[in-house]
Amino acid sequence: MKLRLMLDFFWLAIFWAAGLLLLVVLFGILGYLFYQGHTSLTQDFFFSSPRGLPLGAEGGIFPAIQGTLFLVVIAVFTAVLPGLATAIYLAEYAGKSKVNTVINLTIQCMAGIPSIVTGLFGYALFVVKMGFGISLLAGGLSLAIMIFPVIVVTARDALQAVNRDYRWVGISLGVSRRYLLSRVILPQAAPSILGGLLLAMGYAAGATAPIMVTAAVIATPSAGNLFEPVMALPYHLYILFSQQISLEKAYGTALVLVLLLLTLNVIALWFKNLKSKGA
Amino acid sequence: MSLKTENLQVWFGNQSILNCINLEFPNKNISAIMGPSGCGKTTLLKTLNRTLELEPGYRYTGRVMLSGKNIYAEKNVATVRRRIGLIFQTPVALPLSIKENVLFGVRYYGERNKAKLEEINEQCLKQAGLWKEVKDRLAQPARELSGGQIQRLSIARVLAVNPEILLLDEPCSNLDPSSTKMIEDLLHALANQLTIILVTHNLFQAKRVAHNTIFMMDGQIIESGETKRLFNHPEKQQTYDFISGLTW
């Protein structure tokens, strides 16, 4: 019995340690980034272009922030409609049919495509075949392919999470699915869908591999033209570090990237809470 | 409206759930369906208004005749479902206001006239015995109502689309005695206008409200007939066992 109690205690300690490790890892990462990067977070850093010799050793990351925002916007705009439509089909129309199984399986497989392969495909298709060149559009579309399954999965789950009873009630009253969808189910699922969208945005903002070969360059004065390349935060970070341009700026850029992500996460969480209060 | 089933059989996958059901539900009467858990009561109700079709993997043979027409031959499913209202066991408030809950189906069927809508709302809530309790807060979300109130709201919602037959699946199983009483009174009142079919697991409720009682077991009709007769002089041993509490 004594042995048993000791064993119990041993395992308890292991489980607690593992859980706390998670906290330590996250706060370790965030804390370290903040510690190393907070000195760079000046107004100049946010609002000016990279300068110095080599370029980027001084100055800021404004074009990179701009470029990342444009990329994300294009990716989300392209992916959101097909994503939602697919999710609606899966959750509302497909039932347990073969088609549903096939699409679900495909979506899951797409979610697993390595991001570099997305880049490879985007490069071959958008940059080379369609002739967009290394450009905002090519990068945005590659990112769209990447976040499409994320959007489908979160939206599908959000739709399916809406109380099944609502469907039964609606249907037994003889109303159509579309009426039910637009009056009851979509409004209920909206906060979760939006939350998922935000997470997908964060995912797109941080992706490097797909834009490395399709959109990103090390220097550009402005961003916004669809057919011109852009700077982007994650790629800029990669260049700053791997070309040994400036470790300090690299920490600053990483911190900005992570802060952006944290913000998106917090908003997504807020949406979720909104929902749990509403329901 | 008279409702009749002819040789109805239902399967889920390869499992037979309902077996050769031949029933006739008399017009403007209350019929109670009873039987042990899992015997297929809910499935039978769903078959009667074609919500069964939403279950994946169902199969059926036989016919369900509404005023002499097979509802399964009907093209427009929605109309069938509207004509034969079904109220589920767990009361569900749609995430809308009380009033919009009642008008949910009505709006779909194209009623736009405001005054008319108001009228339908008031009349159905009154019929369901809920008007007095909620008339001052029609715009509030319906989920703030109590279980018994939501149950009555569901009934009002179905009444609003003017059904000819009302199917109720254990409408009182989650309710306290006073709410139960209210629903039973409501059923009595409605029996003047509608044919009502009621699934219940409460023997005494069946005794109190039903004109006819049907006893099922394992997907088959064991016995059916006038309530008094069935309870006092059951013809089958299984019926006797059930009403004396041996099977549950």
Add this chain to the structure above:
Amino acid sequence: MSLKTENLQVWFGNQSILNCINLEFPNKNISAIMGPSGCGKTTLLKTLNRTLELEPGYRYTGRVMLSGKNIYAEKNVATVRRRIGLIFQTPVALPLSIKENVLFGVRYYGERNKAKLEEINEQCLKQAGLWKEVKDRLAQPARELSGGQIQRLSIARVLAVNPEILLLDEPCSNLDPSSTKMIEDLLHALANQLTIILVTHNLFQAKRVAHNTIFMMDGQIIESGETKRLFNHPEKQQTYDFISGLTW
């Protein structure tokens, strides 16, 4: 062993679930607890062996005395739970073999001797009336047993850790009549050695097996006493309503 509750009150969050429960369960007797759904029967059983503590947000006042000692003052919760065995409404087979299911608790309490383990296994399965059916397949996964067999396996598993009191929560609600009969016989046999407390929603079962019956409603004891007396001459109107089927 005698079990007694003194002014027991239980809340979940701010909702009061049990209200001022004062009960005494006579030694080596079978007591039945009855009452409408949601009245707190299961909660009462859980309170009696401290599995209540697994529920988030519970709060209690009062005492539960086992042989004169408050079980809630005991440091070692596990021992309390071992002494007061609780069998849940849905029979659960742990994902182990039949034999390991029976020995699950025993092994935890440090028994290593093989012969001794075999003996406990056989004896408990016999007591639960399951030995004959499973003796040739003790090593098979327990989930291959039928519902009634798993229910008896649960009883064997609890008996194996040598409880002094046995709490059963609607042990027959999912069983067919013949399994029900078997469990009832088993309870009769066990009443020679143990104090048994049984929650049932089946009036007839209470009549058949219980020495005493307790009737609860809304978290309160309405009436308790000898079974025959309570059924034939209930003192309270609520009790009368319940046993005549008005409340369910």
Add this chain to the structure above:
Amino acid sequence: GCGQSEPAKSEPARQESTAQSIKIGGSSTLAPVIAKCADDFTEEYKTWNKVDPKLPEEPIVIFVSTGGSGFGVKSAIDGTVDIGLVSREVKDTEKGKMPNGKIIKMGSDALTIAVNPKNPVIQVKPDLTNDEVKRIFAGEIKTWQELDAKLPARPVVLAIRDLGGGASQVFDELVMKKTPIAKEALQLPSMGALAGKVAENADAIGYVSFGLVKQNQGKISVLSVDGVTPTTESIASGQYKIARPLLLVTKEQPNERQQLFIDYLLSKKGLKVVEDMGFIPPAK
């Protein structure tokens, strides 16, 4: 708006946009120089009409990307960039693919055999023969001790550019001469990274561009090869053998704006940046 993603519409749109902006990409050695120049150029003139009054008043937009000389040639050929940056000789096969193209020399560079300043080899054996260099990079000399008995028995860490780097091809041609480079060598994605690796790793040896050695004065030390120390003079005179040109290539004749920028690059201001970054401007 992203609706007009039709491939059919994209061609004209792209032509138009390339006409306005200049895309430059390639050698990781040269890219920082050009990026700096482009930045200066844009800062100085802002709009094209200030460069040349004939041009409309449009903002100057120049993109610079990196990826290695291979990327520079390749992208110039397939039109992904307007001006490719190449820090090696352009091969004949490549020239064949851009018959109307122009190749402009921005300056010269050399690959120095560079080590970390902490490495005692600087004192012990500051001069290597070409053959020793070759054996080190071929992986035949695995520890510093094998190079010279007085050195510690620590492994030699080879730092090289990946396949796409101009440097790797120049080095193969001039030093390795078909002997394959050891597979253990760390491939770095850019010259900057290669220099960084040598600067931070005490056991590393790599062929760092002369310009980057000068940019990282004190962090990187250079060994002489066959008795010749790489200096501005020895490289310019051709004494130091492992040298390479820094080139701009275009597929077609550069358009007006591109030519203006190329002129700027070849002007005093442009060449000053080349010099500041440690490279050797082309002989006048």
Add this chain to the structure above:
Amino acid sequence: MLNKKSFHLSTGTFCLVIACCATLLLLSLLVYMTLVSWPVWFSPGPWGFLTGTDWNPLAAPPQLGIGTMILSTLWTALGAVILATPIGLCCAIFLAEYAPSWLAQLLRPVLNVLTGIPSVVYGFLGAAVLVKYFEITFNMASGESLFCASLVLTVMVLPYIVSASESALRAIPLKYRQTSLALGVSKPYFTLRVLIPLARNGLLGALILAFGRASGETMAVLMLAGNTMVLPSSWFSKGEPLSALIALELGTSEVGSLHYQSLFAAGLVLLLFVLSINLFFTWFRRDRRNEVGKP
């Protein structure tokens, strides 16, 4: 009424068409990559390509063998899963069973954030901190190694393992817990003897998923694995995983050249590998469902 019905149909059809297009996208991706890489499957042949250990696509007779990279990919990914498994499972158990609810509520967003941190940031931190640390502490000649990449990948796949395992654990009905604990056994005993066996399939599924993720990761391994062409002989040697190879060389390969084609072939290999892991995972999950169906 009638046009309502037809509109209802068209919503469904519209969504179906879109969904099918999405499905076709994956198919076209596969087909396209196969087409581009077609010649590679003839000249070195599939066997030579997959097992060859020399990669020199620009040499006079080009040497195209990605065996080294495949091995590196497997080493890093497997290593990451091996490291992450015990930690991840313990975390999941902690979250599902032991964490006080406030702590669990804190930890779940933490997992989300960890999942969301871009891989380039992980790679950067790993290269800036871990690599230095290894060089100094273990006096290594250069700190990059497959192990280093695995270590960072561990942190990256940990959240996936934890959340997938946690939901597998939570999917276990409450009744098992109550039944066990009501017998008077302790929580750790219950966890080890009942909970883990019950959730076994779900937990394995989580690991498979994590393995798929780890194999496809690019930026972190690019920055940490060392990028050498040598056949990795141990966890601590350097290597160049497939994803890093593609990221490093795609930009410089001339469109249509053998180099370009073989990079696509490498991408196809990686894609098929990850897809088959995903398919295996699905099959596995379906299998598990069937088992839980029984009481």
